[in-house]
Amino acid sequence: MPPVTIIDLQDAAFGYAGTPIVSGATVSIAPGEVVAVLGPNGAGKSTLVKGLLGLTEHLSGRANVLDQPLEEVDRRRIGYVPQRHTLANSVRATVAEIVAIGRLPYRSWWRPWRRDAYADRQAIARALEVVGLGERAGADVSALSGGQQRRVLIARALAASPDVLIMDEPTAGVDHANQLILAGVLETLAARGTTMLIVTHELQALADVITRVLVVDEGTISWDGSPADFTTMTGAPLDGHHHGHSPEHRSTPGHLPTDTFDRGSSHA
Amino acid sequence: MLELLDYAFMRNALIAALLIGAAAPQVGIFLVQRRLSLIGDGLGHVALAGVAIGLLTSSEPVLTALVTAVLAAVAIEVARSRGGPSSDLALALMFYGGIAAGVVLIGLSPQGTPANLTSYLFGSITATTTTDLYIFLALTVTVVATSILLRPWLFAVAQDEEYARASGLPVVRINLLLSILTAVTVVVSMRVVGLLLISALMIIPNASAQLLSRSFASATRIAVAFGLVSALGGVVTSFYAETPSGATIVLIALVVFCVAAAASAIQHRRDAAHARAERHDHEHGPDCGHTAIAHGDHMDYLHDGHRHAAHADHYDEHAAGGHTHEAGGHTHEHAGGAR
Structure with a gap:
């Protein structure tokens, strides 16, 4: 049975070591919504979304994900796309090997002969097709560009067939051309009805996909509404909510990032 | 060449080399991946204290070393997962305490000759007894079977610990397991490689294999092949050259590394010559229109x-x-x- 609400917070608090960073968070997200989470650095965006992933402590209030209390939900149903630096590694690995990690929660080590190996391969191949990396399954991830590495991380999350995707800055530090490709991938996912919660500083890059905007400021959800209302409120077409962070995150209208070519490749 | 098989100690040393050459790189690749290349050295230091306890109490030194190293491995993982600014110092205290206590206690024991100490520190082809060999065989089979069976989990946790936690994998238990596998490998290797050089056989074959492979799977296979070549080659060379086996194994592993580095440089030069298409932002795919x-x-x-x-x-x-x-x-x- 499909979930009625994907995320349901009522006066929820999240933090570290018993100390709340985010508190009084109340929001309800329905299936199919694509929600941008905006806010200045240090406002608590990451603490909030990582709380939903079980990575920060849920301290008080109600926090239900997929109609179940956060602590009891099947974690495989929540897909996580972390920031790209998590792909930096000291050993070689292919794109397919990384994406296969997404299938791991479905495997049991005491059944190495498991009969669903075929299903795993299919899920991995499908996830790579969705993000447009089907041709590069055998490539060394460290040889890929920054934007391609983001898509590897999206494919890893998709391979687990999640009901909701939580993404942390999927477009940050990616050149304009690759941002368009990433936005295209997110549009494909949105068209398939995938619910997404996207922490971002670059609302403009994702303007066509977003159906709702949350602003997190000073440790709570300070604004919640449609992209159109957000535009009216800020007086500018979707250009993010960026006071107090570095220039490379800015993408105001008419000022697109100029580094058209992503030189993230370490192919020597 | 086959006359070295006439000696029982050489047969023991060669079998021990075969076991550690296969096992050490398989555990070591996860240490390289987690940037803990030197942790094996630390466990080697602590294992010396275990050896000393065995010599003092007239019990089997391999077994007392095993117990000590596994306890240290658990302590290391607890210190690491607690984190904090002092965890690095806590490890240093444990490692230096281990080797100092080991040297002093071996000096006090009736079998505490300098030659005995040297053979534990640097390895010796004459040191592996038949009892040792049975223990090593059982331990190696356990280590290799565990690391093959749990490889995807060890890989996933070492690759991205946060993602692994978010998807509900048993991160703490997997890290603890890797730490214990490392301790067991250290003890299996100590007779032939020696406690001071123990980490080398876990790390160097992997460093070489990384130069020649594109995938984690092939890197693991190549590292095992290099580990076997180094361990067996080192033991044979040490028989003829009358050198300490551990240092000989490590030098051979380094020669393999140099050859691999040269091969990889040549490969890169060839790669640079292949014809690149003009730069375009377009990504080809099934629906791209081309x-x-x-x-x-x-x-x-x-x-x-x-x-x-x-x-x-x-x-x-x-x-x-x-x-x-x-x-x-x-x-x-x-x-x-x-x-």
Whole structure:
């Protein structure tokens, strides 16, 4: 049975070591919504979304994900796309090997002969097709560009067939051309009805996909509404909510990032 | 050459080398991946205290070393997972305390000759007894079976611990397991490689294999092959050259590394020569509008009259490289590593 609400917070608090960073968070997200989470650095965006992933402590209030209390939900149903630096590694690995990690929660080590190996391969191949990396399954991830590495991380999350995707800055530090490709991938996912919660500083890059905007400021959800209302409120077409962070995150209208070519490749 | 098999101690040493050559790199690759390359050294230091306890109490030194090293491994993982600024110092205190206590206690024991100490520190081909060998065999089978069976989990947790936690994998238990596997490998290796050089056989074959492979799976296989060559080659060389076996094994592993580095440099030079397509932001794919042509194991895309094929983060020119293909479904490697 499909979930009625994907995320349901009522006066929820999240933090570290018993100390709340985010508190009084109340929001309800329905299936199919694509929600941008905006806010200045240090406002608590990451603490909030990582709380939903079980990575920060849920301290008080109600926090239900997929109609179940956060602590009891099947974690495989929540897909996580972390920031790209998590792909930096000291050993070689292919794109397919990384994406296969997404299938791991479905495997049991005491059944190495498991009969669903075929299903795993299919899920991995499908996830790579969705993000447009089907041709590069055998490539060394460290040889890929920054934007391609983001898509590897999206494919890893998709391979687990999640009901909701939580993404942390999927477009940050990616050149304009690759941002368009990433936005295209997110549009494909949105068209398939995938619910997404996207922490971002670059609302403009994702303007066509977003159906709702949350602003997190000073440790709570300070604004919640449609992209159109957000535009009216800020007086500018979707250009993010960026006071107090570095220039490379800015993408105001008419000022697109100029580094058209992503030189993230370490192919020597 | 076969006369060395006439000696019982050589047969023992060769079997021990076979076991550690296969096991050490398989555990070591996860230490390299987690950037803990030196943790094996620390466990070696602590294991010396265990050896000393065995000599003092007249019990089997391999077993007391095993217990000590496993306890230290658990303590290390607890200190690491608690984190904090002092965890690094806590490890240092444990490692230096271990080796100092080991040297003093071995000095106090009736069997505490300098030769005995040297053989534990640097390895010796005459040191492996038949009892040791049975213990090593049981331990190695356990280590290799565990690391093969749990490889995907060890890989996932070492690759991205946060993602592993978010997807509900048992991160703490997997890390603890890796730490214990390392301790067991240290003890199995200590007779032949010696406690001071123990980490080398876990790390150097992996450093070499990383130069020559593109995937984690192939890197593991190559590292095991290099580990076997180094361990067996080191023991044989040490028999003829009358050198300490541990240091000989490590030097051979380093020679393998140099050869691998040279081979990888030549390969890179060839790669640099392959024909890159002009830069374009467009990504080819099934729906991209360009005609796709099956070419061996991949697709070429017809782009303004020439063929593009995906390679690393860019596209290569195929067919422009001087050969054209009839449709025949053959599989071949393009010169220069193009796929």
